[in-house]
Amino acid sequence: MNILGILGSPRIGGNSDVLLSQALAGAKDAGADSVEKIILDRKHISGCKDCKKCKKTGICAVKDDMQEVQKKILDAYAVIHSCPVYFWSMTAQMKAYLDRWCVFFDEEWRWQKIYYPKMRAKRIGLITVCGEPNVQTADPIVHSFKSTADLTKLTWLGAVMASATNKGDITNNEAAIKEAFELGRKAATP
Numbered sequence: 001m002n003i004l005g006i007l008g009s010p011r012i013g014g015n016s017d018v019l020l021s022q023a024l025a026g027a028k029d030a031g032a033d034s035v036e037k038i039i040l041d042r043k044h045i046s047g048c049k050d051c052k053k054c055k056k057t058g059i060c061a062v063k064d065d066m067q068e069v070q071k072k073i074l075d076a077y078a079v080i081h082s083c084p085v086y087f088w089s090m091t092a093q094m095k096a097y098l099d100r101w102c103v104f105f106d107e108e109w110r111w112q113k114i115y116y117p118k119m120r121a122k123r124i125g126l127i128t129v130c131g132e133p134n135v136q137t138a139d140p141i142v143h144s145f146k147s148t149a150d151l152t153k154l155t156w157l158g159a160v161m162a163s164a165t166n167k168g169d170i171t172n173n174e175a176a177i178k179e180a181f182e183l184g185r186k187a188a189t190p
């Protein structure tokens with residue numbers, strides 16, 4: 001069982017990175033065979049072009065690092081995303097990645113037949129960090145991911161929402177650290 005972590009922040013060692021590491025540690029603790037973190041900022045992932053070629057072939061026409069990431073999503077038991085709030089929304093890196101999920105769906109937003117066996121039971125979770133003290137500032141990010149999960153009947157593991165501003169400040173937030181760890185445990189617990 002492999003648990004995949006997707007980091008949407010370009011700040012390595014930053015708050016969402018720290019929480020994602022905690023989640024992956026939780027997954028290991030719960031018995032995951034392996035965990036892997038993908039740092040989107042180190043990948044070349046363009047936005048979706050809405051060319052609809054994938055609707056016929058199940059293959060994205062945009063050739064970049066998303067093909068490799070897509071394969072890892074397919075093979076993962078669960079995918080945990082972690083992203084800071086940038087201007088009341090997700091980061092550009094995370095948005096480009098999420099838009100490229102289009103490849104998984106047919107014209108009616110059902111799973112493409114070739115992906116259905118691996119995607120139907122997929123579990124996804126989310127971690128958000130915002131600078132504002134009110135963690136609900138990240139609601140738009142949660143809405144994006146949870147709506148995607150609801151629409152496609154993915155298993156929604158829940159969202160950990162935390163607040164911190166400076167790099168690494170989140171390490172002082174014991175509750176958020178524990179919640180992220182528990183999210184990872186849940187992701188790896190059948």
Ligand SMILES: Cc1cc2nc3c(=O)[nH]c(=O)nc-3n(C[C@H](O)[C@H](O)[C@H](O)COP(=O)(O)O)c2cc1C
Nearest residue numbers: 009011014015016084085086087088130131132164
């Ligand atoms: C370009 C940019 C835009 C931001 N916009 C917001 C915002 O709209 N609301 C907010 O609460 N925090 C905002 N922040 C603060 C970050 O969400 C906060 O510093 C967070 O801890 C960064 O997480 P990281 O360390 O994982 O990168 C912004 C930060 C940057 C760099």
